[in-house]
Amino acid sequence: MKEIVKIANGQGFWGDSIDAPVNLIKYGKIDYLTLDYLAEVTISIMQKQKLKNPLFGYAKDFVDLIVNNQDDIRKNNIKIITNAGGVNPVECAKAIKLKLKNKSDFKIGVVKGDDIYNNIDGLINSGQSFRNLETGEDISLIRNKITSANVYIDSYCIKDALDKGADIVLAGRVSDPGLTLGPLLYEFDWKNNDFNKLASGTLAGHIIECGAQCTGGNYSKWYDIENLSNIGYPIVEVYPDGNFNVTKPKGTDGIINKLSISEQVLYEMGDPKNYISPDVCVDFTSFNLIDNNDNTVSIKNVKGFKATDTYKVSISYFSGYKSSGQLTISGPHAYKKAKYVSKIFWDRLKLAGYDFNNKNTEFLGFDSCHKKMNHKYSGSNEIVLRLSVKDSDKQKVERFGKEISPLITTGPPGITGFAGGRPKAQEVISFWPSLIDKKIVNTTVEIL
């Protein structure tokens, strides 16, 4: 058994830095590199891509990352754990294999069983209610509009893949912290009743799952950080007893201290005494956080308790159309003018016979983020007017987009910044959080 396992995160979401994972691979002093590509909306986009072409439905960036860095990954003996497989991990694995110099270089462990989209009717008919966790509503409300359905499966599927010799574990909807917990289950053979250890691994994963948000990104005291340009992405060094350190590659920018880690622990937190993952429930008020004052912190004594009998299911569904457009309004009385422009804008749509399920007017540069909370008007020279609508009728949303550009020549003076053409009607994908009995979910691993 290893005395310490080093796990890095090089991707906090699809769209995160493309250099971060490459830098960690080249840095080399890590055992595992975790990469998180999936947000809830990402999966529904992938499901749509797969419907159009059965070979698609995964994070294509990941294929390039492996292919372009295959020599360094091998040389530095790094295993990769990722959810980049989206709703089509098999095709993702095949695409990688196709481009490798030597197809036998990497064993890819493909995790299956999280994607229940094609089986959702069967599951409903067999008695799974999929009642909305937040509203209590019945699934029948959205049943014919579902665009994706994925179970947040537990992290033992990652261990299974590693047990079978995988160099790359390619999953779909595993939990974000599970990307870190999975290799720890494999390395340290933690059992499913080692609650405190499972909780430690889950906390370690929670801290690094958003990439540089624990190493100086989004840090309240940003002005105290010497430099953020070459920000280092995080590494956890985990011991067999579950205690761990958070660190980053030597020579990188950013900061790791008690505050940077505390802020990230709190990110997207609900009840801190009961953080529910597929593997364990974690008490985030339990542990000790020690600042080593050298850009590392140590975390000890994390407490956990038994996991629930259900997995969370993320169902997405089509819920209409939306559109937003912006204009820059400059010069004397910019705010007064912007308010006037919004009035005539909505008046004109009304005169043309259009009303919307939902509409919104915001003044960027004035109060869009904080409304009256920080209402000290500084007499700003320019304001961005942002107009938005949502409606079930696509034609109405498209009509909204056509009403913006005329304001440049038919309103008060000093209006500009209308670039990129008429805003289009975008499909809105909404989320339906629910639960499923653990007993009826089967995950499998296929080695390619």
Next chain:
Amino acid sequence: MKIKLGSIASSRSGDKGKNTNVGVIFNSQEAYDWSKKYLSSLMVKEYFSDFVKGDVLRYELDNLLSLNFILEDSLGGGGSDSLLNDAQGKTYGQAILLMEIDFPNKLKEYINE
């Protein structure tokens, strides 16, 4: 004395479905102890009243000198439904640091500028 919350604390916020969480991390044990008594969920609900349509819940994390506030139904719908510029509540953490509080004079050594 009247000060901004940002003189005694830091923060981070993010979305949870239709809700936002705003974590507030205090610079000192003394400021944290004060906050546990005086920084109520009701004050936070009032402060964010332009956005919050549901309740505000408050949790304590003694180990991190932190309070975690859940602002229910505060994003005009879930992430992709929302028409707000800040559809994920990313900026609410910065907003709460500008909240004016009545902080005791005798604790003024714990105020950072």
